[in-house]
Amino acid sequence: xxxxxxxxxxxxxxxxxxxxxxxxxxxxxxxxxxxxxxxxxxxxxxxxxxxxxxxxxxxxxxxxxxxxxxxxxxxxxxxxxxxxxxxxxxxxxxxxxxxxxxxxxxxxxxxxxxxxxxxxxxxxxxxxxxxxxxxxxxxxxxxxxxxxxxxxxxxxxxxxxxxxxxxxxxxxxxxxxxxxxxxxxxxxxxxxxxxxxxxxxxxxxxxxxxxxxxxxxxxxxxxxxxxxxxxxxxxxxxxxxxxxxxxxxxxxxxxxxxxxxxxxxxxxxxxxxxxxxxxxxxxxxxxxxxxxxxxxxxxxxxxxxxxxxxxxxxxxxxxxxxxxxxxxxxxxxxxxxxxxxxxxxxxxxxxxxxxxxxxxxxxxxxxxxxxxxxxxxxxxxxxxxxxxxxxxxxxxxxxxxxxxxxxxxxxxxxxxxxxxxxxxxxxxxxxxxxxxxxxxxxxxxxxx
Amino acid sequence: xxxxxxxxxxxxxxxxxxxxxxxxxxxxxxxxxxxxxxxxxxxxxxxxxxxxxxxxxxxxxxxxxxxxxxxxxxxxxxxxxxxxxxxxxxxxxxxxxxxxxxxxxxxxxxxxxxxxxxxxxxxxxxxxxxxxxxxxxxxxxxxxxxxxxxxxxxxxxxxxxxxxxxxxxxxxxxxxxxxxxxxxxxxxxxxxxxxxxxxxxxxxxxxxxxxxxxx
Numbered sequence: 001x002x003x004x005x006x007x008x009x010x011x012x013x014x015x016x017x018x019x020x021x022x023x024x025x026x027x028x029x030x031x032x033x034x035x036x037x038x039x040x041x042x043x044x045x046x047x048x049x050x051x052x053x054x055x056x057x058x059x060x061x062x063x064x065x066x067x068x069x070x071x072x073x074x075x076x077x078x079x080x081x082x083x084x085x086x087x088x089x090x091x092x093x094x095x096x097x098x099x100x101x102x103x104x105x106x107x108x109x110x111x112x113x114x115x116x117x118x119x120x121x122x123x124x125x126x127x128x129x130x131x132x133x134x135x136x137x138x139x140x141x142x143x144x145x146x147x148x149x150x151x152x153x154x155x156x157x158x159x160x161x162x163x164x165x166x167x168x169x170x171x172x173x174x175x176x177x178x179x180x181x182x183x184x185x186x187x188x189x190x191x192x193x194x195x196x197x198x199x200x201x202x203x204x205x206x207x208x209x210x211x212x213x214x215x216x217x218x219x220x221x222x223x224x225x226x227x228x229x230x231x232x233x234x235x236x237x238x239x240x241x242x243x244x245x246x247x248x249x250x251x252x253x254x255x256x257x258x259x260x261x262x263x264x265x266x267x268x269x270x271x272x273x274x275x276x277x278x279x280x281x282x283x284x285x286x287x288x289x290x291x292x293x294x295x296x297x298x299x300x301x302x303x304x305x306x307x308x309x310x311x312x313x314x315x316x317x318x319x320x321x322x323x324x325x326x327x328x329x330x331x332x333x334x335x336x337x338x339x340x341x342x343x344x345x346x347x348x349x350x351x352x353x354x355x356x357x358x359x360x361x362x363x364x365x366x367x368x369x370x371x372x373x374x375x376x377x378x379x380x381x382x383x384x385x386x387x388x389x390x391x392x393x394x395x396x397x398x399x400x401x402x403x404x405x406x407x408x409x410x411x412x413x414x415x416x417x418x419x420x421x422x423x424x425x426x427x428x429x430x431x432x433x434x435x436x437x438x439x440x441x442x443x444x445x446x447x448x
Numbered sequence: 449x450x451x452x453x454x455x456x457x458x459x460x461x462x463x464x465x466x467x468x469x470x471x472x473x474x475x476x477x478x479x480x481x482x483x484x485x486x487x488x489x490x491x492x493x494x495x496x497x498x499x500x501x502x503x504x505x506x507x508x509x510x511x512x513x514x515x516x517x518x519x520x521x522x523x524x525x526x527x528x529x530x531x532x533x534x535x536x537x538x539x540x541x542x543x544x545x546x547x548x549x550x551x552x553x554x555x556x557x558x559x560x561x562x563x564x565x566x567x568x569x570x571x572x573x574x575x576x577x578x579x580x581x582x583x584x585x586x587x588x589x590x591x592x593x594x595x596x597x598x599x600x601x602x603x604x605x606x607x608x609x610x611x612x613x614x615x616x617x618x619x620x621x622x623x624x625x626x627x628x629x630x631x632x633x634x635x636x637x638x639x640x641x642x643x644x645x646x647x648x649x650x651x652x653x654x655x656x657x658x659x660x661x662x663x
Contacts, residue, residue: 229536
């Protein structure tokens with residue numbers, strides 16, 4: 001290990017593994033280390049179930065009713081992939097899809113007045129939904145058609161709206177949409193966690209709704225995909241990509257020191273040896289003096305023996321509780337998956353409720369979500385700090401990822417990856433950078 | 449259902465049934481894992497093979513009577529060197545070749561650890577083959593044939609000594625694995641068998657593209 005590398009990466013979370021893969025594909029010499037004995041860091045899926053009990057300091061071992069411990073792969077951070085989103089694009093360009101299998105999440109629901117409703121996002125669904133009255137439906141349909149035709153490069157589709165100036169509040173007004181419709185459009189389609197977007201220019205919101213509907217159009221049931229065996233498969237897949245392109249992997253490596261000379265990183269010391277590097281990528285846990293706390297998220301992992309009520313017995317779903325509905329500033333999310341995704345024993349369901357912490361009693365904040373899940377067989381509660389870098393790496397050449405936030409998808413993670421890439425390389429990230437650069441398919445499929 | 453093709457009267461397709469299996473390679477660095485695959489897949493051997501050949505995807509088929517057994521071969525990509533192989537690697541594998549170097553006793557001990565790991569972690573029905581590679585270097589032998597054979601018998605492993613350099617037993621090893629794999633279950637022809645394949649992201653993206661073009 002006491003060699004010279006272009007890039008050293010610390011931590012094998014998804015962000016680090018994707019960046020490691022991009023760097024290796026582009027010919028950089030990469031050393032990738034993790035202090036843990038497993039891949040994934042915070043984005044790991046914990047297996048067997050016994051390890052989850054240990055991690056949360058629950059007394060004893062899982063009861064017999066939980067089945068075989070090995071059948072469980074429990075995510076610590078609940079997220080889904082938008083079918084038309086950036087992570088899927090990254091998986092396709094790198095062909096990491098070869099290593100993974102995905103299933104479509106069966107439904108997306110929104111909470112209103114104590115009940116949950118299927119999120120309508122197509123004209124047909126909007127017309128059939130019991131979420132709105134008849135006139136409201138017509139106005140919402142007109143709005144959806146407008147969004148579908150909107151093209152930020154074609155002013156003829158704007159209909160008097162200036163995408164960079166008109167606020168989203170004014171666009172809603174233009175279509176005469178009521179508060180309930182605005183609530184689920186902003187939170188269940190555009191997937192905003194707060195209402196801050198209302199007074200921002202509308203372009204971003206319209207593009208988010210487009211992403212949602214285009215993702216939904218891919219597979220029909222919901223806009224979301226989920227990998228079999230859990231989200232922990234994603235970092236492993238990109239780590240394999242990096243390794244195939246020459247990246248060196250070392251797990252179980254205690255990191256003793258990040259060696260700095262004249263304000264710039266020159267290497268990493270582990271077990272008495274120093275590996276030298278020109279640039280360093282790491283998650284916040286390796287550089288506590290260069291990050292700042294930007295918030296807290298509460299996540300409650302719930303094991304159930306039943307599908308969630310009023311979801312048509314879906315084996316997987318998302319439920320969004322918009323902030324307005326429960327007098328909060330940020331939304332509460334529930335992501336549910338089950339044995340159908342090889343993450344739980346037969347007949348078991350894993351529902352993870354999460355939200356941004358707003359008060360001193362976060363468990364009380366998340367209660368409306370847990371009420372939807374009862375009876376809950378076992379709960380695992382975590383409250384984690386969110387960190388963002390204070391050092392952007394311009395001088396130090398240390399590039400620090402952000403903690404995974406409370407959103408239910410990977411779009412912000414991908415934005416972070418693109419941002420780190422730009423700071424490291426000095427140029428905008430281009431998905432083409434991820435395409436495999438050499439002919440590395442041998443045997444019968446070579447010609448394809 | 450499984451022998452539908454063979455019943456065709458015109459006999460157009462001889463090997464009618466295609467079974468695809470995921471096969472993983474395990475073993476200490478430099479025992480010749482990549483060389484064995486390169487010999488099997490391309491019929492080549494490089495004396496100074498780089499430590500990982502950087503192959504993302506390796507496929508090769510062998511024919512057995514009316515069945516074509518297609519191996520999707522996973523190379524470690526060097527991740528075994530510092531004991532950092534991801535569990536994803538052997539997830540869903542239906543066959544494994546655990547390789548050691550007959551001139552190095554330590555690699556044989558390490559091979560035994562891999563066999564234990566597979567017995568603990570992999571599918572219970574996995575077919576495991578033990579390969580004593582570098583059989584062409586018999587003068588430097590440190591692991592006796594009988595010792596390895598006895599170990600393989602005790603653990604119900606297929607066993608052969610091989611040489612990627614001379615090609616000795618390389619095809620035979622894959623053929624023996626192919627024979628031992630269960631071929632009764634209907635296999636999908638696309639994607640790895642034995643895994644419940646989910647949605648095909650590629651297919652969908654193409655469909656999407658063609659929709660865009662037709663507009």
